Amino acid sequence: MAAKLIEISALGKSFAAPGGARHQALAGIELSVGAGEFVSILGPSGCGKSTLLYMIGGFVAASEGQIRVDGERVTGPSPDRGPVFQEFALFPWKTVLQNVMYGLRVQKVPREEARQRAMDLLDLVHLAAYADFYPKQLSGGMRQRVAIARTLAYRPRILLMDEPFGALDAHTRTRLQHELLGIWERDRKTVLFVTHGVDEAVFLSDRIVLMHGGPGGIEEIVDVDLPRPRVRADLIANRRYQELVLHLEHRLESMQAGVGS
Amino acid sequence: MTAVAQRSAAPAQPQADAVALRAVTVGEPAWRRWLPRVLPVLVLLALWEVCARRANLEEMPGLAAIGAALITILSNADDVAGILASLGRMAAGFALGLAIAVPTGLAMGRSPAFARLVNPLTTLVYPVPKAALMPILMLWFGIGDLSKILVIFLGVSLPLLYHSYQGAAAVDDKLVWSARAMGMRGPARLARVILPASLPDVLLGCRVGIAMALITMISSEMIARQEGAGELLFNALDMAVYPEVYAMIVLIALLGLLLDVGFERLRRRLVRWSDTLHGEAT
Numbered sequence: 091m092a093a094k095l096i097e098i099s100a101l102g103k104s105f106a107a108p109g110g111a112r113h114q115a116l117a118g119i120e121l122s123v124g125a126g127e128f129v130s131i132l133g134p135s136g137c138g139k140s141t142l143l144y145m146i147g148g149f150v151a152a153s154e155g156q157i158r159v160d161g162e163r164v165t166g167p168s169p170d171r172g173p174v175f176q177e178f179a180l181f182p183w184k185t186v187l188q189n190v191m192y193g194l195r196v197q198k199v200p201r202e203e204a205r206q207r208a209m210d211l212l213d214l215v216h217l218a219a220y221a222d223f224y225p226k227q228l229s230g231g232m233r234q235r236v237a238i239a240r241t242l243a244y245r246p247r248i249l250l251m252d253e254p255f256g257a258l259d260a261h262t263r264t265r266l267q268h269e270l271l272g273i274w275e276r277d278r279k280t281v282l283f284v285t286h287g288v289d290e291a292v293f294l295s296d297r298i299v300l301m302h303g304g305p306g307g308i309e310e311i312v313d314v315d316l317p318r319p320r321v322r323a324d325l326i327a328n329r330r331y332q333e334l335v336l337h338l339e340h341r342l343e344s345m346q347a348g349v350g351s
Numbered sequence: 352m353t354a355v356a357q358r359s360a361a362p363a364q365p366q367a368d369a370v371a372l373r374a375v376t377v378g379e380p381a382w383r384r385w386l387p388r389v390l391p392v393l394v395l396l397a398l399w400e401v402c403a404r405r406a407n408l409e410e411m412p413g414l415a416a417i418g419a420a421l422i423t424i425l426s427n428a429d430d431v432a433g434i435l436a437s438l439g440r441m442a443a444g445f446a447l448g449l450a451i452a453v454p455t456g457l458a459m460g461r462s463p464a465f466a467r468l469v470n471p472l473t474t475l476v477y478p479v480p481k482a483a484l485m486p487i488l489m490l491w492f493g494i495g496d497l498s499k500i501l502v503i504f505l506g507v508s509l510p511l512l513y514h515s516y517q518g519a520a521a522v523d524d525k526l527v528w529s530a531r532a533m534g535m536r537g538p539a540r541l542a543r544v545i546l547p548a549s550l551p552d553v554l555l556g557c558r559v560g561i562a563m564a565l566i567t568m569i570s571s572e573m574i575a576r577q578e579g580a581g582e583l584l585f586n587a588l589d590m591a592v593y594p595e596v597y598a599m600i601v602l603i604a605l606l607g608l609l610l611d612v613g614f615e616r617l618r619r620r621l622v623r624w625s626d627t628l629h630g631e632a633t
Contacts, residue, residue: 144528149532166531167532168532168534169534171532173528173532175525175529177523177525179525179526179529181529181544181547182624182625182626183547183548183624183625184624193532196534197533197534225624226624226626246532
């Protein structure tokens with residue numbers, strides 16, 4: 091069997107806890123993700139889903155096991171794996187255009203070409219008119235659009251999205267989910283999408299990795315066998331969509347009840 | 352399609368900011384803004400004049416005598432050259448601090464191991480009055496410019512280091528990770544991500560540093576008297592030329608004020624992009 095784009099085996103993470111003990115945050119993670127797949131990582135808060143994403147990004151070192159991307163072991167960040175964070179993490183001293191150009195300039199793309207590519211991406215996220223604005227002048231939804239464009243600019247094969255719409259209001263979140271799907275259907279990048287929203291995960295994903303906490307691990311992997319392109323209004327009436335949402339909600343609920351007892 | 356709605360909505364925001372700004376700066380006559388700032392100084396000067404006339408002491412000359420001494424100093428080419436030389440040393444010491452203390456502080460903020468290494472040194476140096484090191488520096492480097500510049504450098508270094516350290520430590524990891532994912536390496540990140548992200552804090556440190564530079568400049572010249580503002584001040588004091596003593600104090604205070612106001616303008620320009628213009632009240 092050919093290896094998948096991302097292969098994670100026996101992955102674990104432990105932190106030093108007060109008093110010299112070790113706190114096991116994640117243990118025994120086994121997961122493979124194929125090229126072009128949209129996979130959501132869903133779980134209760136504190137289950138380590140963001141930590142898992144940071145390890146795949148190479149921002150946080152693994153304590154046990156390993157992650158391979160395209161056969162190469164992950165030892166640090168790479169422009170191949172582009173992160174998008176809930177906090178946007180834009181460079182506040184740079185304008186919108188300069189933010190999107192930044193990664194290209196780091197990679198020595200000539201200024202004019204970088205500018206053109208950045209403007210194309212700003213067009214894609216409907217922000218071309220805001221090229222010369224500073225991030226502080228934009229709304230949360232607009233900032234996250236800039237952040238997505240900034241990451242797309244250096245053309246990573248894998249998008250690592252850490253609750254990217256978690257800080258946005260419901261209306262903006264829905265709209266950005268739609269736009270993200272549009273972008274994904276256009277160039278079929280591999281997406282790992284961390285969220286705690288069940289409907290968001292079902293709406294977007296090919297597969298959903300459901301995680302449990304204490305220590306964090308994979309509870310269940312759910313295939314989302316819904317046709318694409320997906321339209322939210324149609325999905326709400328779709329029987330299979332309802333079943334998936336109900337199933338995941340129940341699983342999450344029983345997990346939280348388990349934590350509470 | 353979503354862009355249409357936003358295109359019409361969002362440009363209104365900067366305009367609204369501009370209007371709000373004008374309301375503050377143009378809304379009231381200039382004298383109303385300036386009077387509260389100038390009034391306390393005028394009251395202090397008036398009090399001084401009354402006391403000076405009542406006391407009639409040689410050590411407490413009136414405003415007219417002090418003003419005359421100030422004009423005499425400022426029209427003496429040697430004195431002015433000395434004061435300019437003082438400012439030159441101050442700038443050199445400050446620049447040395449910028450070049451050494453700021454990168455060190457930024458690196459400390461991003462590397463706990465490096466911070467642990469440097470912290471004992473700064474804690475040790477912190478309570479030492481920097482001017483007290485002047486005699487030692489004079490032994491090593493003579494009484495010329497070098498030892499004075501070095502003592503000014505020591506004076507400005509701690510606030511620059513401390514604020515750079517705090518600023519860099521507060522930079523969001525995600526900002527650094529974003530740069531790392533783009534392929535930016537360590538030293539470049541320090542200059543192109545950590546420095547600009549901590550700039551509001553670094554500039555607050557600079558503001559404190561400028562005051563420290565002025566203080567150490569004067570005290571270094573008090574100890575090693577060759578030429579300069581401190582030499583003028585303390586020689587006048589030794590020779591009991593009191594109008595000149597007060598004239599120098601006023602001059603030094605005015606220099607400090609000028610530097611601070613000028614720097615504050617620069618600081619606001621440099622951090623226009625920042626969410627908060629924090630430190631406004633300090």
